[in-house]
Amino acid sequence: MTIARRTEDEDMQVNNAERLSASGTREALIRRLRDCLPADCVIENSESQRPYECDALTIYRDLPLAVVLPQNVQQVEDVLRICHTLDVPVVARGAGTGLCAGAMPHPEGVLLALGKLDRILEIDPLARTARVEPGVSNLSISEAAARHGLYYAPDPSSQVACSIGGNVSENSGGVHCLKYGLTVHNILAMNILTVAGEALAIGSLGLDSPGYDLMALFTGSEGLLGIVTEVTVRLLPAPEIARVVMAGFDSIDAAGNAVGAVIAAGIIPAGLEMMDRLAVRAAEDFAHAGYPRDAAAILLCEMDGTREEVAEHVDRVVQLFRELGATSLTVSADEHQRALLWKGRKSAFPAVGRIAPDYYCMDGTIPRGQVAYVLNEIYRLSKQYGLPVANVFHAGDGNLHPLILFDASDPEQVRQAESFGADILDLSVRVGGCLTGEHGVGVEKLRKMPSQFSPHELIQFEDIKYAFDPALNLNPGKGIPILKRCQEYRALPDRHRHD
Amino acid sequence: MTERDVANNSDRSEDIIAALGEARTRHSALYITAGGSKREMVGRHCDAVELDVSAHRGIIDHQPGELVITARAGTPLTEVAAALGEHQQILPFEPPVFGGKATLGGTLACNLSGPARPWRGAIRDMVLGVQMINGRGERLNFGGRVMKNVAGYDVSRLQAGALGTLGVLTEISLKVLPRPQKTLTLRYALSAEQAVQTMNERAGEPKPLSGAFWVDGELYLRLSGAASAVDSTARQWGGEALDDDQAPWDQLREMTHPFFGGDTPLWRFSVQSSARPTAEFGAALIDWAGAQRWVRGEHPRAQLQRAALDAGGHVTLFRGGDRGGDVRPPLTPVERRLQQHLKKAFDPDAILNPGRLYSWL
Missing domain, CATH: 3.30.465.10 (Uridine Diphospho-n-acetylenolpyruvylglucosamine Reductase; domain 3)
Known part of the structure; x- marks a missing residue:
């Protein structure tokens, strides 16, 4: 399916380019972009565009009319005004670490790469905030804040590379969001440019703003409503101490019960992660973290806070895990051991990548109590499709990341992997969960949106989109489906159609 | 139930x-x-x-x-x-x-x-x-x-x-x-300026702080969490420890504290927590570690709004005063247009609570 689609896209791109070329729009676009950007900041030729053809979900690729790399906010505004005038789509891109093809270029559009806007503008240690440009990497905010004893809490696995602008667009989470929340809980204010290039300041340095909460609406909106040019994030005091408890269990059910038991005991761990046997073995071979290779699943439960609180909670969690049949237990004795125990978890994706040519990472979120049931169903599907699956995920949040192993060079396996993935998403929705916990919809899950939302709900999303972007030029064809029935009363640009 | x-x-x-x-x-x-x-x-x-x-x-x-x-x-x-x-x-x-x-x-x-x-x-x-x-x-x-x-x-x-x-x-x-295992309140006699500084400094420490407000020359800090953590923090921070029934958190939350009494207009500032306090509008009640501040009385709206902008936030007429006029700060034309479009996306016939948020919304 994916491979066939790729060919169609290529054909489409040629046709579109020809059409635009015939009307002179493409030339006009490039000429105007070159007027306001330095020569090396406009990339036209397809070879140089290759690094931008996809995000980290590499099965979806395309090339734009042009890649632009603005160096300041004025240039971003210029690009938006030009595209608005010429009615050209704009796709924003941060570091390209996204996992839903949200940053895949549009063949008739401009790819707006914001990586050069990478300055930390200000850190206010007393107010505990940092004002940063969108291309700043997630981790570098915490690094810059560290000398004040502060850090930025959301920590997606890609935090070394991923940008804060991308985090905002996807409402990124991470290992620690069970206790510290998602991006939406950790940002205060943003500067936005509308699709027409108008400046809009949303949020405030206080904790709320006077009209509709546009911070809530923009966070996780996948670049469909506006372009983020500056973000003010909240910083938290770095905890005095963090310790991690690793426990092995001889069944998925026992591990699943233990997750619920921690929460029921009134403890909110900083992180509560689960890995199943295939993931544990791959990670152990890769990182030598000391994981029990014979366990059906392991839990990593991190407690942070004051020394007294952490000591108390570690004791209770160890006791709980023991009562619930843990077959092995390790408590980090120092920072070195804590880092090692996390190293296995953090390298689990690449480790799994070593045992199969390709993997497909899913992202459904389910009620915590359903973790064991859903994992057992996923194993059943794995047998049915004949594709192995490894699970590495945020158990405390019920946010699953099944990794389906397949070989992308075999079209049949690609089809099977996509179908298996779709079944997992249906399963998540059926048990009361959702299609995506933190990766976003992008191109990947667009077709699955009707399984979670009714037609009225989808039309409501569409009406929100029109409120900000009436010509549908911001990241068209992603995030929310534009329904056929709406096309009856709206002249919908071709570019936004999808079946 | x-x-x-x-x-x-x-x-x-x-x-x-x-x-x-x-x-x-x-x-x-x-x-x-x-x-x-x-x-x-x-x-x-x-x-x-x-x-x-x-x-x-x-x-x-x-x-x-x-x-x-x-x-x-x-x-x-x-x-x-x-x-x-x-x-x-x-x-x-x-x-x-x-x-x-x-x-x-x-x-x-x-x-x-x-x-x-x-x-x-x-x-x-x-x-x-x-x-x-x-x-x-x-x-x-x-x-x-x-x-x-x-x-x-x-x-x-x-x-x-x-x-x-x-x-x-x-x-x-x-x-x-x-529910946190233990809650404890500490009280300190401080000026508004000292209190705002202290609130922000304390909020920057990795301690189980869960409340920080100042009124009438007294700063109240509330600790909530594991008993051991609350007790050790209280020992480190000092101050006068208050029993639960002496601590004014319920009065603050329910707005039954004497500060909120009477019919004079009540203004709510939502500002940067560390913003320097001003005596421009009389005695204030400062909550949320400095991010929410209340003042009373008839004040020129432009003056209030300028003060709020200077402090990185906004001010609303929370209760009393003229509730027929706008009680929230004016928005820019772009903000206003987008808010109106959003309203229309949900309620195209303007059936629901028209004018409750803004006169033009």
Whole structure:
């Protein structure tokens, strides 16, 4: 399916380019972009565009009319005004670490790469905030804040590379969001440019703003409503101490019960992660973290806070895990051991990548109590499709990341992997969960949106989109489906159609 | 929940949909009410036919192990708190219950949160999903009952502070938290300026702070969490330790503290927590570690707004004064246009609470 689609896209791109070329729009676009950007900041030729053809979900690729790399906010505004005038789509891109093809270029559009806007503008240690440009990497905010004893809490696995602008667009989470929340809980204010290039300041340095909460609406909106040019994030005091408890269990059910038991005991761990046997073995071979290779699943439960609180909670969690049949237990004795125990978890994706040519990472979120049931169903599907699956995920949040192993060079396996993935998403929705916990919809899950939302709900999303972007030029064809029935009363640009 | 509460619980969403249909046919607007506790505060006066949704109430689901509760919007907060209390859980955002009249829906619509807000988040931060009926009379579900959900726009959180102008809220799912093991309050005699500095410094330490407010020359810091952590922090920080019944947190949350008494206009500043306090508008009450500040009296609006902008935030006429005029600060033309478009996307016929948020919305 994916491979066939790729060919169609290529054909489409040629046709579109020809059409635009015939009307002179493409030339006009490039000429105007070159007027306001330095020569090396406009990339036209397809070879140089290759690094931008996809995000980290590499099965979806395309090339734009042009890649632009603005160096300041004025240039971003210029690009938006030009595209608005010429009615050209704009796709924003941060570091390209996204996992839903949200940053895949549009063949008739401009790819707006914001990586050069990478300055930390200000850190206010007393107010505990940092004002940063969108291309700043997630981790570098915490690094810059560290000398004040502060850090930025959301920590997606890609935090070394991923940008804060991308985090905002996807409402990124991470290992620690069970206790510290998602991006939406950790940002205060943003500067936005509308699709027409108008400046809009949303949020405030206080904790709320006077009209509709546009911070809530923009966070996780996948670049469909506006372009983020500056973000003010909240910083938290770095905890005095963090310790991690690793426990092995001889069944998925026992591990699943233990997750619920921690929460029921009134403890909110900083992180509560689960890995199943295939993931544990791959990670152990890769990182030598000391994981029990014979366990059906392991839990990593991190407690942070004051020394007294952490000591108390570690004791209770160890006791709980023991009562619930843990077959092995390790408590980090120092920072070195804590880092090692996390190293296995953090390298689990690449480790799994070593045992199969390709993997497909899913992202459904389910009620915590359903973790064991859903994992057992996923194993059943794995047998049915004949594709192995490894699970590495945020158990405390019920946010699953099944990794389906397949070989992308075999079209049949690609089809099977996509179908298996779709079944997992249906399963998540059926048990009361959702299609995506933190990766976003992008191109990947667009077709699955009707399984979670009714037609009225989808039309409501569409009406929100029109409120900000009436010509549908911001990241068209992603995030929310534009329904056929709406096309009856709206002249919908071709570019936004999808079946 | 008492037996009477259970008997009262019912699903009246079909009645609400019917009322909306009728209003659209007649081209008449509706003013959504339930407990009526915030009628004279937060928003502007709204001149429209009342739609009383208080009968649409009842807890639908509480899964203590999931830290999630789902209830109909007309459910009194006291009923929600009682159900959570049976499992040693709390509403993290500590909302005012206003004598038991406040409902879950009204609290979300007004985005009202208590002293713990800077640390545990607002109701806006805890909402996981809503069911609502938009201005077209369509029943819509957004978000869900799970901790993370990024499918589609975050319409649930958008309802926080929208004052019912985008839809009638019918069901709300919230994240809840375990009740802290121990709570303790410390009191210090300080000037406003010293207090703001201290609040911000303390909030920058990795300690179990859960409240910080100043009034009448006294700073109150509240610690909540594991008993061992609370006790050791109290020893390190010093100050006068207060028993729970001496600590004014309930008065602060319920606005029954003498500062809030009387009819003089009450202004709410939402500003950068570290902003230097000003005596320009008389004595203030400073909450949320400096991020929420209250002043009383008749003051020129432009002067208040300038002070709020200087402090990185905004000011609203929270209660009293002229509630026929706008009670919130003016927006830029771009902001105003987008807010109007958003309103239209949910309520194209302007049926729901017209003018409650802004005179032009």
